[in-house]
Amino acid sequence: MSVTARTSEQQSLLANLGSRVMVSFEEMGAFSYLCGETLRSMFRRPIEINEIVKQINYLGVRSLSIGLLTAMFTGLVMALQFAVGLERFGAKEYVSIVVALAITRELGPVLTSVVVGGRVGAGITAEIGSMKVTEQIDAIRALGANPVKKLIVPRLWAMLIALPMLTLMADAVGILGGMMISTLEMGIKPGTFMNDVFLGLDFVDVFTGLAKTYVFGFGIVMIGCYRGMTTSGGTEGVGQATTHTVVISLIFIFVADFFLTKLFLVL
Numbered sequence: 001m002s003v004t005a006r007t008s009e010q011q012s013l014l015a016n017l018g019s020r021v022m023v024s025f026e027e028m029g030a031f032s033y034l035c036g037e038t039l040r041s042m043f044r045r046p047i048e049i050n051e052i053v054k055q056i057n058y059l060g061v062r063s064l065s066i067g068l069l070t071a072m073f074t075g076l077v078m079a080l081q082f083a084v085g086l087e088r089f090g091a092k093e094y095v096s097i098v099v100a101l102a103i104t105r106e107l108g109p110v111l112t113s114v115v116v117g118g119r120v121g122a123g124i125t126a127e128i129g130s131m132k133v134t135e136q137i138d139a140i141r142a143l144g145a146n147p148v149k150k151l152i153v154p155r156l157w158a159m160l161i162a163l164p165m166l167t168l169m170a171d172a173v174g175i176l177g178g179m180m181i182s183t184l185e186m187g188i189k190p191g192t193f194m195n196d197v198f199l200g201l202d203f204v205d206v207f208t209g210l211a212k213t214y215v216f217g218f219g220i221v222m223i224g225c226y227r228g229m230t231t232s233g234g235t236e237g238v239g240q241a242t243t244h245t246v247v248i249s250l251i252f253i254f255v256a257d258f259f260l261t262k263l264f265l266v267l
Contacts, residue, residue, distance in 0.1 A: 012092065016262050020151045025179065030226070031222070031226050032228070034148070034152075034225070034226050034229070035147050038152050038153060038156060038225075039087075040147050041146065041152075041153050042153055042156065042157065044149065048150075051123065052154045052157045052158050053087075053158075055154050055155050055158030055159075055160055056158040058158075059116070059155070059158050059162050059163075060119050060161070060162025060163070060165065060166055060189040061097045063115065063119055063166060064169070066119065066164050066174045067112050067115050067169075067170050068170060069111065070170070070177075071111065071171070071173045071223070072173050072174065073107065074103065074111055074174050075099065075103060075173065075176065075177025075178040075180075075181075076109050076177040076178070076180065076181050078099050078103065078178055079095060079099050079179075079180075079181035079182050079185075080181050080185065081184065082098050082099060083186050084097055087137055092139070092186050092188070093188075095186065095188065095193075096178070096179070096188070096193045096217065097200035097201070099178035100197045100201050101200070101206075102202070103174040103175060103178070104175075104209045104240050105205055105206050105208055106209070106261070107174065107260075108167050108171040108174055109167050109210070109212045109257075110212070110253065110254075110257050111166045111170070111210040112170045112213070113163065113167075113212075113217070113253050116163060117220040117253060118164065118246055120159070120220060121220050121223060121249045122151060122224075122242045122245055123232070124155060124221065124224030124225060124228060125224045125225075125227045125238075125241050125242045125245040126228070126231050126238055128227040128229055128231075128232035129227070129229075129237070129238040129241050129242070130238055131151075132228060132229055132230075132231045132232075133231055133232070133233075133234055133235070133237060135164040137151075139228065147229070150219070151229075152225045155225065156217075156218065156221045159218070159220065159221045160214055161244060162217075163213045163214075163216065164210045164217075167209065168210070171209065173253065175197060175261070177261055178193075179193045179194065200234045208260075208264045211264075212260050214255075215260060216252075216253050216256065219252045219253070220249050220252075223248050223252060224245050224249070226259070227241045227242075227245045228241065228245075254263035
């Protein structure tokens with residue numbers, strides 16, 4: 001390969017890289033603007049109570065079964081693993097508090113958000129993306145309404161209400177699953193298990209887990225809505241946007257969980 005051809009190829013690679021970086025910054029700016037506009041619109045009247053209730057049913061109630069099922073088996077597996085590990089050191093009485101702390105601080109909020117994010121984020125993107133490609137969002141603007149107020153705000157309110165409640169129920173079910181395994185595998189009485197849980201758990205442990213869900217929920221809704229409102233390319237574009245939403249939402253949850261955990265440990 002000649003020097004000229006090699007130089008031309010390097011310039012092309014640099015140009016493509018620069019173009020991708022510029023697109024990424026543009027998307028970050030547009031996403032930040034959408035988040036700011038949504039936050040400004042959340043407390044403006046009128047508040048769509050009926051639409052919020054409808055979205056709570058879709059985002060929360062319909063996710064209840066898969067969320068609780070995930071929590072139940074997470075508690076079962078956690079207790080089973082800790083039962084084997086702690087019994088080697090004669091510390092099986094600590095199974096209850098270890099399982100409870102792991103579920104309330106990390107596994108409950110994270111796994112519930114992952115399950116809800118995968119299900120709900122894809123649904124939000126598909127619904128709003130379909131409206132985008134069929135020009136229904138443009139029609140909303142033409143009628144003088146604000147698409148952010150009409151489409152995004154009710155979903156955000158619903159998620160901020162439903163996800164913490166769903167996480168609380170998932171925590172309870174996960175701890176009950178751990179109690180079942182502890183009773184069957186290690187002979188720990190249910191009363192003893194629950195007494196150790198109540199004595200070992202602090203309000204801070206539960207609060208930190210619930211606080212994470214507000215950040216996760218905000219990210220899930222905003223990522224799904226942003227991808228939906230920027231969808232192009234017809235039905236194929238809707239499918240691609242849905243896939244991107246699920247991937248980005250999961251990455252956001254895990255990255256945000258690390259920084260939130262670090263923050264709460266410092267505080």
